[in-house]
Amino acid sequence: MQVPLLDLKKQFEQIRDEVMPAINKVCQDQALCLGPAVDKFEKEVASYCESKYAIGVSSGTDALLVALMALDIKPGDEIIVPAFTFVATTGAVARVGAVPVFVDIDEKTFNIDPAKIEEKITAKTRAIIPVHLFGQLADMKPIMDIAKKHNLSVIEDAAQSIGASQDGIKCGNFGDFGCFSFYPTKNLGAFGDGGLVTTNDASLENLTKMVRNHGQNATYEYQIIGGNFRLDGIQGAVLSVKLNYLDQWSNKRRENADFYNEAFADLDLETPYIAKNNHSIYNQYTIKCEKRDQLQAHLRKNEVGCGVYYPFPLHLQKCFAHLNYKEGDLPLTDKVCKEVLSLPIAPELTVDQRDFVVETVRTFFK
Ligand SMILES: Cc1ncc(COP(=O)(O)O)c(C=O)c1O
Known part of the structure; x- marks a missing residue:
């Protein structure tokens, strides 16, 4: 699928x-x-x-x-x-x-x-x-x-x-x-x-x-x-x-996020953390996983769309080289760039598609 x-x-x-x-x-x-x-x-x-x-x-x-x-x-x-x-x-x-x-x-x-x-x-x-x-x-x-x-x-x-x-x-x-x-x-x-x-x-x-x-x-x-x-x-x-559709669409994203959170709870990945006083609209559902690159390859092989936002931190980009930042200056930024992976969360996702995303992620960890 x-x-x-x-x-x-x-x-x-x-x-x-x-x-x-x-x-x-x-x-x-x-x-x-x-x-x-x-x-x-x-x-x-x-x-x-x-x-x-x-x-x-x-x-x-x-x-x-x-x-x-x-x-x-x-x-x-x-x-x-x-x-x-x-x-x-x-x-x-x-x-x-x-x-x-x-x-x-x-x-x-x-x-x-x-x-x-x-x-x-x-x-x-x-x-x-x-x-x-x-x-x-x-x-x-x-x-x-x-x-x-x-x-x-x-x-x-x-x-x-x-x-x-x-x-x-x-x-x-x-x-x-x-x-x-x-x-x-x-x-x-x-x-x-x-x-x-x-x-x-x-x-x-x-x-x-x-x-x-x-x-x-x-x-x-x-x-x-x-x-x-x-x-x-x-x-x-x-x-x-x-x-006129925005809240309905964002609610559907939240529903999808809740579903994933539960389905991934026992896996070796971190589901998105939303602070208690925050109401997120889940423009992305971004997990953290140490084996991110392998998981991404596995999802791609099984035709599950996913994306890395963002693979490279901005302070190390060539366009900002004149600002003289180096690796390690922003250690958490460097770290998450290597671990993040965004999964399909859009409101148009069908129940079958959502189940397939879960199943495909789960088979990676088996
Ligand atoms: C955090 C952030 N800032 C700014 C922009 C720029 O918006 P646009 O692509 O509409 O120029 C984007 C859009 O991708 C964004 O994600």
């Missing part, structure tokens, strides 16, 4: 009858860049995220870049980031000329370890970017305490975590900004690229909207340097339709 890691064609069939007329309407109106469909989606998603403001942008990567530009992060500023994340988190920092300062993770949650942040703060530090990896929030209370104490901005990289919460507060509402991705593999995926910036601060919303559209506040009047970070009308229309 073939089990893909993700089957977006199946998801499309489920919503085709709603999504195609919505796309058709944008085509008829030819409101292609921002426009009414994006306005509508922004209102709906702000309400969903329980944030005052939501600004649709061109991608999750650009959401981070826009947030950094809105905060006027300058060359030489230092930004605290984890090294166990997708490259966009740190690439955005480098693109504004700032310096990513890497901090190790909590091995259990995969998220930045707040206890290791303060030792990295210098007079140049301007912001912290905690990443809510795989659908679970980073430990925000100590992070916000440190940020307040040192007068730092906080940009939450919530690209993988829309709808996730901690102590009942949805991600994006702890820091100055929440940055979300609508890349198709996310729990809420566009039909192409898309992203979102959320904030609860009216002046930051204003700045973000300016940055999104070349720094203009009125036609051909440019207040600051911005760019073209606009969300397409078609994506707004698609995302409005899909948003």
Whole structure:
């Protein structure tokens, strides 16, 4: 039996009858860049995220870049980031000329370890970017305490975590900004690229909207340097339709995760640890296994989709070689890169497919 890691064609069939007329309407109106469909989606998603403001942008990567530009992060500023994340988190920092300062993770949650942040703060530090990896929030209370104490901005990289919460507060509402991705593999995926910036601060919303559209506040009047970070009308229309399914889909992911947790309990692997005060949306179901490479080969041989997020830590990537990090600087990050493996968790997974994943994993350990 073939089990893909993700089957977006199946998801499309489920919503085709709603999504195609919505796309058709944008085509008829030819409101292609921002426009009414994006306005509508922004209102709906702000309400969903329980944030005052939501600004649709061109991608999750650009959401981070826009947030950094809105905060006027300058060359030489230092930004605290984890090294166990997708490259966009740190690439955005480098693109504004700032310096990513890497901090190790909590091995259990995969998220930045707040206890290791303060030792990295210098007079140049301007912001912290905690990443809510795989659908679970980073430990925000100590992070916000440190940020307040040192007068730092906080940009939450919530690209993988829309709808996730901690102590009942949805991600994006702890820091100055929440940055979300609508890349198709996310729990809420566009039909192409898309992203979102959320904030609860009216002046930051204003700045973000300016940055999104070349720094203009009125036609051909440019207040600051911005760019073209606009969300397409078609994506707004698609995302409005899909948003209605998001909780249902994320609940199904949680159900699949519970099933796996129980089925794998006696095996020599670690199932995902979700902190008690966290509500995860399981963008990934990521186990840890010392024999990861062999397990991955076994799953592939049996046509079970799986993926390694992420095989190489960012502080050791060639693009950051000038920062002079070496192996062992972030030992837990190095370690998990060798052990993580993500299994199929998507809501479209059938009961038979889920059983087959369990059976295939179990035969590896026999
Ligand atoms: C943690 C994280 N940050 C940022 C991004 C960038 O989002 P996008 O792919 O929409 O540019 C992603 C998406 O893959 C991500 O997983």
